[in-house]
Amino acid sequence: MRLVLLGPPGSGKGTQATRLKDELQIPHISTGDLLRAEVAAGSELGLAAKEVMARGELVSDEILLGMIRSRLSREDVANGFILDGYPRNVAQANALEALLADINQPLQAVVQLDVANELLVERIAGRAKAEGREDDNPESVRKRLQVYSDSTAPVIGFYEGRGSLAKVDGVGSLDEVFARIMAALGK
Numbered sequence: 047m048r049l050v051l052l053g054p055p056g057s058g059k060g061t062q063a064t065r066l067k068d069e070l071q072i073p074h075i076s077t078g079d080l081l082r083a084e085v086a087a088g089s090e091l092g093l094a095a096k097e098v099m100a101r102g103e104l105v106s107d108e109i110l111l112g113m114i115r116s117r118l119s120r121e122d123v124a125n126g127f128i129l130d131g132y133p134r135n136v137a138q139a140n141a142l143e144a145l146l147a148d149i150n151q152p153l154q155a156v157v158q159l160d161v162a163n164e165l166l167v168e169r170i171a172g173r174a175k176a177e178g179r180e181d182d183n184p185e186s187v188r189k190r191l192q193v194y195s196d197s198t199a200p201v202i203g204f205y206e207g208r209g210s211l212a213k214v215d216g217v218g219s220l221d222e223v224f225a226r227i228m229a230a231l232g233k
């Protein structure tokens with residue numbers, strides 16, 4: 047299964063991708079996690095991304111495409127993958143489509159998790175207390191939600207136009223949301 051999980055910050059992409067990974071036995075590829083690993087390692091890429099991420103803005107399409115290209119060239123994606131956090135704008139959606147066409151591995155499903163903004167803010171505030179992620183402060187969260195509505199929401203229309211989008215209600219227990227995603231995938 048080659049799957050993209052779309053949704054605003056805090057909608058549960060990472061949480062559900064972890065479960066899907068175990069259920070479907072395919073890797074979970076989170077561009078946020080890949081970038082945070084670069085920041086933690088103090089690499090050149092991490093240094094370039096650090097401040098941009100802390101502000102809640104998007105890291106450059108060029109950096110992201112390089113990261114995704116390299117990750118999708120690994121052998122463990124032979125049976126599929128779950129992309130979480132990519133694509134995040136229409137340029138990235140086009141780049142991904144071209145990249146997957148090149149390796150003859152087109153997407154099979156795109157699941158959009160739907161959660162109202164007030165609940166997103168509440169969930170992220172909870173995580174901020176528990177984990178202290180640098181971009182979970184109120185100012186960066188506002189920015190991330192704005193970036194989602196300006197740049198990422200148009201990606202929904204991109205995939206709707208290709209007939210591959212399934213909308214899933216992301217409100218409910220972790221088990222309920224997981225069951226809805228599996229049903230949307232026909233599993």
Ligand code: AP5
Nearest residue numbers: 055056057058059060061077078099103104105131169173
């Ligand atoms: P990224 O790490 O992708 O962050 P995000 O999209 O803001 O997503 P989050 O991790 O906040 O939310 P999530 O949907 O995964 O929810 P989660 O499961 O964690 O990106 C971070 C930054 O990296 C970006 O701002 C950007 O700078 C950069 N970046 C990444 N990709 C990029 C790209 N492609 N292009 C350019 N820049 C890029 O859940 C959130 C909380 O809610 C958790 O505490 C969880 O326990 C809780 N929760 C989850 N589900 C439920 C539920 N059903 N009920 C109650 N609580 C729940």
